[in-house]
Amino acid sequence: MVTEAGMERDGPINGYRKRSAGGARWFRRIAGLLLFVLLAPYLLILLYRIELIRPVSTPMLADLVMLRGYDRQWVEFEDISPHLVRSVMMSEDGQFCAHDGIDWAQMKLVVDDALAGETTRGASTIPMQTAKNLFLWSGRSFVRKALELPLAMASDFVWSKERMMEIYLNIAEWGPGIYGIEAAARHHFNVSASELGPKQSALLAVALPNPLERVASKPGNGMRRLANVVERRARQSGAYVTCLYGDGGR
Structure with a gap:
């Protein structure tokens, strides 16, 4: 009932x-x-502030999930050719030693261009690219950029500039399944990362923005011209790399 x-x-x-x-x-x-x-x-x-830890990037994890695998051999910062470090800095982020993770001057120019309806230029710093590669995804997106900025500032605050560069150069992509400068140097030039010369370093730096289409070991005329500019800037980069090779480093 x-x-x-x-x-x-x-x-x-x-x-x-x-x-x-x-x-x-x-x-x-x-x-x-x-x-x-x-x-x-x-x-x-x-x-990741602990130097014994060797991070992997989201593209590397994606390659594993898709059962493609990848080639990455971690190399310490001290074992990377200074030619390569200088070339990457002068090609990707000339103010790397001066900013706090974001180049606010370049960011303002991008915002001004966007508000004016003009084509925007790239303003990604090495910390921003590192944050994207480690934690986020590729492609243009305001959501991704909003997440990327505080992550770049946090990582730049927590890590030394040397650690930041070490992680970036060990997760950057230089071809299908080719991650990190050691694997890239061996794949493209059959040398170790420590043996890279000025021209090889400049070609690898120029390939970074589009490593699937720009092949460092098979450069076209346009890529060679860009590499010559980067090589010249790298030779004159002494004042820009003090946080890595001078007394001004953290």
């Missing part, structure tokens, strides 16, 4: 309350998961 109390317990009001409680639990779980996803990169930034 069904009592009035039983009807009240199982009635529409209590059923609504149960559904509401279940919906609230799912909302809390989803919110907690999103919060964890947003905070996890910052915890990893702290973890």
Whole structure:
């Protein structure tokens, strides 16, 4: 026999309350998961400060998931040719030693161009590219850029400039499945990262923005011209690389 109390317990009001409680639990779980996803990169930034840890990038993880595999041989910063470091800096981020992860002057120019309806130029610094490669995804997106900026600033604050450059050069892509400067140097020029000369270094630096189409070991005329400019800038980069090779480093 069904009592009035039983009807009240199982009635529409209590059923609504149960559904509401279940919906609230799912909302809390989803919110907690999103919060964890947003905070996890910052915890990893702290973890990656430890030099014994060798991070992998999201493209490398994607290659593993797709069962393609990849070639990456970690190399310490001290074992990377200074020619390569200087070439990459002068090609990708000339103010690397001076900014806090973001080149605000270049960023302002990009914003001004966008507001004026003009074609925007690239303003990604090495910390921004490192944050994107480690924690985010490729492609143009305001959401990705909004996530990328604080991650770049946090990593630049936590890591030394030397550690930042070491991680960047060990996760950068230089061809299909070719990650890091050691694998790139051996793949393209059959030498170790420490043996790279000025011309080889400039070609590798020029290939970085589009490594799937720009092949360092098979450069066209346009790529050679860009490499000559980078090589010249690298020779004159003494004042720009003090955080890595001078007394001004952290």
